[in-house]
Amino acid sequence: MKEKKVIVSLKGISKTYDNDVKVVKNIDLDIYEGEFLTILGASGCGKTTTLRMIAGFEDVSSGDICIDGSSVIGVPPYKRQVNTAFQSYALFPHLSVYDNIAYGLKVKKVSKAEIHERVSHMLSLIRLDGYEKRKPAQLSGGQKQRVSIARALINNPKVLLLDEPLGALDLNLRKQMQLELKTMQKKLGITFIYITHDQEEALTMSDRIAVMHKGILEQVCSPKELYMKPKTKYVAEFIGESNIFEGVVKDRNSDNCTVAIESGNILCSGDGYVAGQMVYVCIRPEKVRITRKAGSGNSLPAEIKEQIFTGNMMKHIAVLSNGHEIKIADIASYNDINIGDKVYLEWDAKDAVMIKNPTSPMAENFDTLRGVQ
Template sequence: MATDTPAAPPPRSPGPAPGRDPAITLVDVVKDYGGARDGAAVRGVNLTIGQGEFFSLLGPSGCGKTTTLRMIAGFEEPTGGQILLHGRDVVGVPPNKRDINLVFQSYALFPHLSVADNVAFGLRRRRVPKDEVHDRVDRMLHTVELADKADRRPRQLSGGQQQRVALARALVNRPRALLLDEPLGALDLKLRQSMQLELKRIQREVGITFVYVTHDQAEALTMSDRIAVLNGGLVEQVGSPREVYERPATAFVAGFIGTSNVLSGRLATAGPDTGTLDLGDGQRVTLPLPDGATAGSPVELTVRPEKITLTATPPTGHASRVRGTVEEVVYLGTSSSYTVRTAAGAEMTVFQPNDGTATVTPGRGDTVWLSWATAHSYPLAPAPSAAPLPAPGPDSDAALIPR
């Protein structure tokens, strides 16, 4: 059942990782395309991205991640708030004065130029000396492992190689930050997975701040130092890949990243550190006590499918245990997925490895017990609410921008 907990205020982003100075800071950034609440694409975003960090903006289509990236780049102006690049407010500063580059999903390479000339294009426009152009292009082509293809035309390269040329062209200008808008979206699955590792390697070698937009959870988990999960123009959680997966802050984050089981109810007991949902007939769920919760408080929690143990009889040793009936079994190769309908009517998913360690391999219709440790019950916070939208100024052109 749903809780009656009020919405939380939009969270402030934690600072960059230890040892990293802030490179990009967003303070209460709003983008309103229509002057009305339903026209706000970004509704009070606060982020701090560290120098040299690989930072991902993750969320579904329409959540505001690309709009946020375009505001950092200067292609969109915020309705309200500040955007700081290395401490300097750049709201109103044109894109070519921001010392950042943007890489799109489309490669936009010049078909009539060689790989080397494509990479050198920006340097030559800036009238960089010829010898320096040659040295910088050569070093960058070695970084992206395309030095042996310097004389080829883009049409002679694979999709992944073309993407690396686009990346080299952006990096050779030595920007202080590189923004990437779903750059791997046009690649097939195997090539995309390979390029994820390549991108991370390149970022680590050049040491430049990367801000990466994606809707692919696995992609963000694979490459990122930290991830901001966006939903409806708001940031619901910022953390390392392990933090957002292992300890999702809200029900949306739990459901969007990986597979998760979300349970809700009221606390039957509340001790100093843990609380209990009493489901009757020997069934219960224990969880770390949320801040301020007492007996009778509504709570919502999540447990990941791989944290759950299946047994045919009531388990011992685990504080949480729930009885149910297996409705579906799916073989996934390294594991099997079980869909279990609990006695209370909730649907839960359980992943069990196919490595011979399972104590039971139930079939459809079998009664099973699900159990897990208290530490694997993660209390969920309410979804954040939006900050009030600023009133448009007399010179605002918000009403002229199509939704």
Template sequence: MLEVILEMDNIVKKFENQEVIKNISLTINKGEFLTLLGPSGCGKTTTLRIIAGFETLTSGSLLLEGKHVENKQPNERNVNTVFQNYALFPHMNVYDNIAYGLKIRKVNKVEIKKRVIEMLNLVQLEGYEKRKTDQLSGGQKQRVAIGRALINNPQILLLDEPLGALDLKLRRQMQVELKKLQKKLQITFVYVTHDQEEALNMSDRIAVMNEGVIEQVGTPEDIYERPQTKFVASFIGESNLIKAQIKKIDEGKISVHFGENEMNVDYKNYENSKNKESYILIRPENIKYSKVKSQFGLKAIIKEHSYIGSIIKTTMELESGLEIIACDYDKKKDLIGIGSDVWMSFEPEDVVIVEEG
């Protein structure tokens, strides 16, 4: 059974009477890797700072292991933060940076040395203890920052876009190392990023934020395969969104109408009680196109083919003017020429219903 370590209940944060966090409620489980994902300005870093104690709440409550901490200072909460710029002390070497938190707590020197050596081994920096921070690479600085944060055995480690300053290859390498480290230590990680791929690769669960609210919380598979709102569908990965009218036929089956087209789809528990605009989402990898019309198809014109490493991305334009993207992993397939008329299609089981949000 999952054990809740952190609970946010109706959290509100205002800056000069503007709500930047709007009634967020979220529970985080002990030992999980949870990511706050969203575009710049959505409130994810502010949420992280609220957990850390760097921002005070306007209203709501924050419970750490069942105890209220919303009025406690940062040093009174057993959480540590790793920032994007690492915030290392430039006048200290690696050893002293990692040992800093223990020295502040007046831990004896023998214990400090033992724990710093253990941490150096854990973050793979053995032999670097006498190096100054300006003699380290970006990835090494990030490891020092993590070691300094972990040495105090926090209940929760907060990470605010810690890989943002690294190049793509190193960032991907550090994603793997961070995930391995988190699983080994079984410490709760709360991670902030705007990078969808990073969130999908690393997280046990993802909370997608938009304009101060959480739009959806779920596993990476849930978020990608079963987005609940138009925003989540369009923000996570590439999306084809077609405005549609949805009519319930019976329990477990609905009729999807878009333009003059109609398709019956198996879809359990569909309700549009708020009467919001509905869309169908079809991911690019599920789009097919051909010069030959199948049983179901929408007329389109090929606009562009793009070579993107392992895939060919094709852009088509429907008669309505809407652009549709298809991704093909078979790079040896003969491509249909630019400007050609084709029939675009997809299978009913690949349709996801989303609402405006």
């Protein structure tokens, strides 16, 4: 298989603004050629700051950024092989769609014939043939967004930086544009570094997602791995719905660990854990099964407290003996289970994912916990 080439490399970059608050903290990240990499995180976590440092609009306080193998520290934005498409389109209102897209080439004094050919190609790529004479004010939000992306793409950048480009669009258009952007990116083979705070958008579009939280990267991996194997409690709670238990490792064999939680012992999957270690366990709602009788594996008694029917599934909320609420998403038990029913909750050990607890790594009262049954 062809070696993947690193196109953008962030090496221990940090950013401290004038107010002395460190908003990006020692980030390491390699982004590969042709990749769709999304930086996902809540408002204020440092996404735009990171993107602006890559683009060159903001200096790094420490660390290095390499684009295509060379450091770009001190290199002005227009000399970096990246282009940026912003949420606020930034189109020239007095210029036509054609002239907006052609602008970068005109500045570079490209010949009229070549400009015509390249703009025509872009117009068909963004499916706006026939719109070239319109002014931005005569376009819809989605059309403006596409022009703004075409304007960034026409310079053939190695990397396109996109800061919440679909943020201003309504949900339907947003979903349509997500697919269009993804198709465009694959067709052109350009690296996209894409910012969003919308987890669903990140999961649908990305090859890899970097989850950012308070200036650090919590986890960088494929969307599937992020959902199936969250590495931190923050990621487990931020991506999708989850049930999280706090517990301590009692025992381990080659395949599984037994973890003591408040309501009993459960079997979990996870490598590299030792007895006495404090952990979190994450179980997704669709991995929990409801049964009438106690099972032999992971089986906790509970009472059904609430049910929400969503058409394709039933969402239940069940309460364990200690009051802990468990979310269950079920497509099988429409008719059989009712509010107030006493049931058992089961899941497979492989679906109970262990997560390290960094604040208190080892249990202080482990001997007492050993006795938990």
